[in-house]
Amino acid sequence: MRTFEFFAVKDSHDAVAVLAKHSVSSKVRVIAGGTDLLAELKFSPQSPNVVVDISRAExxxxxxxxxxxxxxxxxxxxxxxxxxxxIREMFPALANAAHVIGAVQTRNLGTLGGNLVTAVPSMDGGPTLMALEAIISIAGPDGRRQVPLNEFFVGPRKTVLKADELLAEIIIPRRNLGKPTHFLKFGLRKGQALALVNAAASFWVDWEKHTFVAPRIALGAVAPKVIRALQAEAYLEGREITPEAMAEAGRIAIGDAKPISDFRASAGYRRNLVGVLTKRALEGAYALAQAKR
Ligand SMILES: Cc1cc2nc3c(=O)[nH]c(=O)nc-3n(C[C@H](O)[C@H](O)[C@H](O)COP(=O)(O)OP(=O)(O)OC[C@H]3O[C@@H](n4cnc5c(N)ncnc54)[C@H](O)[C@@H]3O)c2cc1C
Structure with a gap:
């Protein structure tokens, strides 16, 4: 491990000040839980010379x-x-997504902000938040700016964050509070495995017409970043809620995905998973909507 200067900050203002001071002349990185960054500090030849620890930022x-x-x-x-x-009351899907991340030790240290900033396409924190149209609040030298989560990811391991900026807060907009949402992950094992595909679906129900309202579907590990299945969403909007409509949305979502083959699974297998998980995520969200009615 290369040596680096270390700053433990007490809040986000402190963090932004340290980032602003050092980001011009040095390679600076923020550390939160360190579950991802520590491996980089140990093994990457491009490790930073300044590390800003935000884990105690009240x-x-x-x-x-x-x-x-x-x-x-x-x-x-x-x-x-x-x-x-x-969260358990309003968004059990978010608690379920957190529960399938790594093992207990990883979950005790790993943060939601860190999960999003890694911008790994298979991240488990992303899809549910994307289906809930979360907004990312970014702190920087000029104050705060807000970016929708689907614009926050730029590509694999790339976000819109600049070197002197910090992901400060994740906001689920008021209009989506309590929106029935369901998350599913499929990995090679139940625990300690990255997703081959993960998916989240959310929608409101017009109970009089029994139709989908504002359906949102997000998919992970099937494109360079977490994506929305926009064609499947458009198909469902205003449509009557039936098992056939959910299955058809799954088939359409396959066209929204652009999976690759790697040592974990082939692109074809992932495409099949998209169809199945989308349908099941929609069924899960509907079950929750019925339970909440
Ligand atoms: C054994 C193991 C299993 C794992 N399993 C899973 C899994 O199943 N699913 C999954 O999604 N992930 C998994 N991960 C990845 C990782 O644990 C999570 O992504 C975790 O949430 C990262 O958060 P962190 O706070 O530890 O991030 P860190 O390691 O502290 O940081 C990660 C990156 O984000 C940056 N960063 C962190 N916070 C901020 C911020 N607020 N603003 C700006 N930049 C920031 C850092 O500079 C670094 O680039 C696993 C990791 C390990 C080691």
Whole structure:
């Protein structure tokens, strides 16, 4: 491991100040839980010379309801998401997604912000938030800016974050509070395995007409970044909720996906999974909608 300067900051303002000071002349990286970055610090030849530890940043640790919606601080860990009464009540899919990340140790240290910034296409934190149209609040030298999550990812391991910026907060907009949502992951094992495909679906139900309202489907590990299945969403909008419609949306979602073959699975296998998981995620969201009615 190369040596580096280390700054442990007390809040996001401190973090932005340190990033602004060092990002011009040095290679600076933020560390939160370190579950991803530590491997890079140990093994990558391009490891940073300055590391900013935000794990003790008090203003990035809360899960709160605000006028904008549900705010989740960047350094909230996966275990905290699983245990949060608000999240379990409003978005059990988010707690389920957190539960399938790594093992207990990874979930105790790993943060939601860190998961998103890695921008790995198979990340488990992304699809549910994308289906809920989450907004990312970014802190930088000029204050805060907001970016929809589907514009936050640029490609594999690439986001819109600049070197002097920090992911501060994830906001699920007020209009989507309590929206029935379901997340599914398919890996080679139940635990400690990256997703071959993961999927989340959410929609409101018009109970009078029994139709889909604002259906959103997000898929992971089937493109260079987590994506929305826009054609499948368009097919479902305003359509009567039936098992056939859900199965057809699954088939259409296959066309939205652009999976590759790798040592874990072939592109064809992943395409089949997209169809199955999309359909099952829609069924799960519908079951939740019925239970909440
Ligand atoms: C054994 C193991 C199993 C895993 N299993 C899974 C899995 O099943 N599913 C899954 O999705 N992931 C998995 N991961 C990946 C990882 O644990 C998660 O992505 C985790 O949430 C990363 O969060 P962190 O806080 O540890 O990030 P860090 O390691 O601290 O940081 C990761 C990256 O994000 C940057 N960063 C972190 N926070 C911020 C911020 N707020 N603003 C700006 N930049 C930031 C860092 O600079 C770094 O580039 C696994 C990792 C390990 C080691």
């Amino acid at each position: 203003d990035l640790k809360s899960i709160t309801l605000t006028d904008d919606g549900l705010s989740i601080g960047a350094v909230v860990t996966h275990s905290q998401i699983m245990q949060s009464p608000i």
